[in-house]
C-alpha cells in the first residue's frame with residue numbers, strides 16, 4: 001500500500017497538496033491529479049499536512065500519526081492549569097541512572113518528539 005492514498009473520485013485536482021507538501025514530493029500529473037511516486041516515499045516526513053489541507057477530504061495517510069480518537073478526546077480535557085503545570089515542570093536531565101531504558105519508552109518519546117513544531121511539519 002502506498003504511504004499516501006488519493007481518492008481520485010473525491011479529488012478536484014486543485015493542486016493544494018502538491019503546493020503545501022513541505023518536501024515537494026506530491027506530483028501533479030498532466031491531468032492535474034496528484035500522486036506520490038514510490039521513489040519519493042522515503043522523503044515523506046509523515047507530517048500529515050496534505051491530508052489536513054485537502055479541501056475534498058481525498059487524502060489518507062497510511063501511517064500512524066495520532067493516537068486513537070479516545071486518547072485525543074482525553075487530551076482535549078487537559079485544562080489550561082494542568083497544561084501550564086506540565087510546561088512549567090519541564091526540566092532538562094543532566095544526570096542519569098546506570099539503567100537501561102526500555103525500547104518501547106524510547107520509541108514513544110521519539111514518536112512524540114516527531115510532532116514538535118519545525119519549519120517542515122507545522
Ligand code: SF4
Nearest residue numbers: 011012014015017054
Ligand atoms: S488537495 Fe485534495 S483535492 Fe486538491 S489535488 Fe490534492 S488530493 Fe486532490
Ligand code: SF4
Nearest residue numbers: 021044045047048050
Ligand atoms: S505527509 Fe507531509 S511530507 Fe508526506 S506527502 Fe503529505 S505533506 Fe508531504
